Amino acid sequence: MAAVTWKCPNCGGGLLLDPSSQKFKCEYCLSEFSKEQISDLPPKKGEEQKQEEQELVLYLCPSCGAEIVTEETTAATFCFYCHNPVVLKGRLEGGYKPDYVLPFAIDKEKAKDIFLQWLKQKRFVPKDFYSPEQIEKLTGVYFPYWLYSCQVEGEIQAEGVKLKVWRAGNLQYTETQKYDVSRNGQMQVDHVTRNALKKADKQLVEGVLPFDMKQMKPFSMEFLSGFFAEKRDMEQQEFQGDVEKEVEVFAKDTLRSSISGYNSVTVMNQTARLKETRWNYALLPVWTLTYKGKRDNHIYYFACNGQTGKICGKLPVDSAKLGIFFLEIFLPLLAVLLLAGYFI
Secondary structure, three states: OOEEEOEOOOOOOEEEEEOOOOEEEEOOOOOEEOHHHHHOOOOEEOOEEEEOHHHEEEEEOOOOOOEEEEEOOEEEEEOOOOOOEEEEHHHHOHHHOOOEEOOOOOOHHHHHHHHHHHHOOOOOOOHHHHOHHHHOOOEEEEEEEEEEEEEEEEEEEEEEEEEEEEEEOOEEEEEEEEEEEEEEEEEEEEEEEEEOOOOOOHHHHHHOOOOOHHHOEEOOHHHHOOOEEEOOOOOHHHOHHHHHHHHHHHHHHHHHHOOOOOOEEEEEEEEEEEEEEEEEEEEEEEEEEEEEOOOOOOEEEEEEEOOOOOEEEEOOOOHHHHHHHHHHHHHHHHHHHHHHHHHO
16 A cells, blocks of 8 residues: 655646646646646655554655554545645555545635634634634545435325315214325435444534535545545445435335325325445545534534535533623623612
8 A cells, every 4th residue: 555646747746636626736836737637647656654553554755755644544634744645545445445526616715714604603612713723723524425326116005084074054064085095106316425434523424414416526536635535434234224214214205295185194005115226435525623622621623515615513612701791691680670679
């Protein structure tokens, strides 16, 4: 297994993917290259050494020769010393090669703006959470996901009841009509998404869903340049049963909702059959920012969908700001009550 990086043919600097233009840029000489152009460039390889302890892997940076220590699931990172992007090529080969990648469409500056706009609505967040030093830690990560697709054939047999009520004089009449109702149909279900990384915060990686999967591209390592990336360590068998049950329930509910015009409906029999099932493995883009609370040592996070800009987060609360807020509200109220009591 080797670490690889793509070098600018003009100056030798590392190439990074620019989400806004979908081109690869050299941050040194500012040259730009299309994916087709960079695909023709041979990646520069470095050596790899394995470190058995702590399940870490040691690489040598292909640019400066510095040691890069990564976890076993890391597939793309940066050299701490020369700051060049490094893609760990062997991590995403063979059975671990993704089928698709969804390139970042939002760059870091846009992600920062989204983060700061979101924080304007949060009054009690500590300043450390959005300090310039903290915001600079915003990181673009390709997270691994499994995507499930299938066709569903469904049938439903039910009894529908229609009631007609009228009055004649002092008497009320009710007419009940019962109908045999049946429906059948097919539906295509695409890209039911599941996180494929055990160490990932489930709220973070699922909170930014959904993505527009129509924009996915066949996997190519060039898209990882300039971002972090993780390799899957969960297989589809771990959640296949839950996903198939979810699809069946969705299909049955959809078929049931197609029956209307009755006062009541009783389902007598219903089936949903899944066919042409398939799983795809994809890397999807997420901007992440984490913060460790100073008092509780709890990890808080902000996440932004790297394609759509959808955000989610778990925020710390500054108890001092919260205390000041209550004082601003209740001290004037207390003063009014005391004055009112004095005059009464």
